[in-house]
Amino acid sequence: HGPAGRNSFAALLEASDSGEPGVATVTGLLSGAEGPGRDAEGALALDLLVVLDAPQLDVEAAALLTESLPDGARLVLAGDPGVLWSAGPGRVFADLLAARVCPQVASRRPDPGPLGELVSGIGAGELIAVEAPGKEVVIVPVRDAGEAVHRTVQLVADSVPRAIGVPAEETQVITPGHGGAVGTRALNAALKERLNPGPGRFGGFDPGDRIAHSPAPGRTVTGRVVRADAEGLHLSCAGEAVVVPKERVERTVRHGWALTAHQAVGCRWPAVVVVLPGDAAGLLSRPWVYTAFGRADRHLSVVHGVEQALPRAVAEVPAKPRTTRLPVLLAPQVPAADG
Structure with a gap:
């Protein structure tokens, strides 16, 4: 979400000798200033997008990201659900976790x-x-x-x-x-x-x-x-x-x-x-x-x-509640009973 985080994560990837990692900020990726750019149809030219610090995604940024993904691409959202939420509206990461509409992998390993x-x-x-x-x-x-x-x-x-x-x-x-x-x-x-x-x-x-x-x-x-x-x-x-x-x-x-x-x-x-x-x-x-x-x-x-x-x-004192339409949209649709 910022150049400091981008640089520190890129340094970790370089230290692990994993080749040439593609690391960008969310803003830079969406604007085209960073990352692979867009394909002929206007979608981001990538197969896999991993968003770190995902609790910082507000509803607008999350919508822009998902709308920019090409058909067949995979999206991985990673982050700590305990931190403060995004400055903008919504709680996208928390709502997705609560809805359980996609696979979840939890890491319980604390810092040493x-x-x-x-x-x-x-x-x-x-x-x-x-x-x-x-x-x-x-x-x-x-x-x-x-x-x-x-x-x-x-x-x-x-x-x-x-x-x-x-x-x-x-x-x-x-x-x-x-x-x-x-x-x-x-x-x-x-x-x-x-x-x-x-x-x-x-x-x-x-x-x-x-x-x-x-x-x-x-x-x-x-x-x-x-x-x-x-x-x-x-x-x-x-x-x-x-x-x-x-x-x-x-x-x-x-x-x-x-x-x-x-x-x-x-x-x-x-x-x-x-x-x-x-x-x-x-x-x-x-x-x-x-x-x-x-x-x-x-x-x-x-x-x-x-x-x-x-x-x-x-x-x-938990986090102050936030209300958007996302939980309703993510809720499983129960078919109406016949007759």
């Missing part, structure tokens, strides 16, 4: 180590205390918003690089929302001041700033500012050069040291700092916690200010 144990427990509705002798999981209690911001900056800039060996540029902060005293705006301002201070002459940005670029609603691509000139703001996003015109910078580019869990879906980082300020208690749910905690590969720090709201959310 304390992080895998913790995230697996959350997926089952239980927040368990895990043993983490290598500091794979660290809980940092805080009393108020100011302390939460201070400890977050301290973790990213000093504690995680020194104790875990993960540099600040490979550590991602995740928080429930954009606003508030410990939202992404406040955290990004504090992290920029510490990690890349500057005058912000181009719409508040300087070369070296970490950013989150949203080229379309519901799509977020992370990267860095390279420079700014008359063309616009030049970004590097997963190795791709992107130019955002000056008039679109304010609407589509934010600082990206801190993201929301919805923005972080589909990506992983060596270290993640999840910030749970006291005013976030009402925003937490099991899918949110599962998604945020599951973004960490090697280390997870939790800046914890919600007390018992965290285990309650994991145990008792």
Whole structure:
């Protein structure tokens, strides 16, 4: 669903020496910018399409994909049903699983180590205390918003690089929302001041700033500012050069040291700092916690200010319901009885 995921999966295939894999983003495949292109009849020129992170497909993207497949092609949807759903409408992956209208293969193998144990427990509705002798999981209690911001900056800039060996540029902060005293705006301002201070002459940005670029609603691509000139703001996003015109910078580019869990879906980082300020208690749910905690590969720090709201959310707060016509369309049609 994004260039970072595409690049990481392509690297896995190359490491397994499986030839020349065809890996594209969903958007690039549908637009023709990536992938095999379309055949003479306008269908995608492929025999098999495997969609990773399939819970991120909303109904519109799923419909476009299926309508673009040629006759006889196979479609495989793969993903973790426990993560946050798509930014757009519907819950295509969950509806297909519930309808059981196609073959299903379930993998129960969790990620290894304390992080895998913790995230697996959350997926089952239980927040368990895990043993983490290598500091794979660290809980940092805080009393108020100011302390939460201070400890977050301290973790990213000093504690995680020194104790875990993960540099600040490979550590991602995740928080429930954009606003508030410990939202992404406040955290990004504090992290920029510490990690890349500057005058912000181009719409508040300087070369070296970490950013989150949203080229379309519901799509977020992370990267860095390279420079700014008359063309616009030049970004590097997963190795791709992107130019955002000056008039679109304010609407589509934010600082990206801190993201929301919805923005972080589909990506992983060596270290993640999840910030749970006291005013976030009402925003937490099991899918949110599962998604945020599951973004960490090697280390997870939790800046914890919600007390018992965290285990309650994991145990008792499921995903908010979504309603579309898809379950009705997928339901088996029962023939009417005669006479």
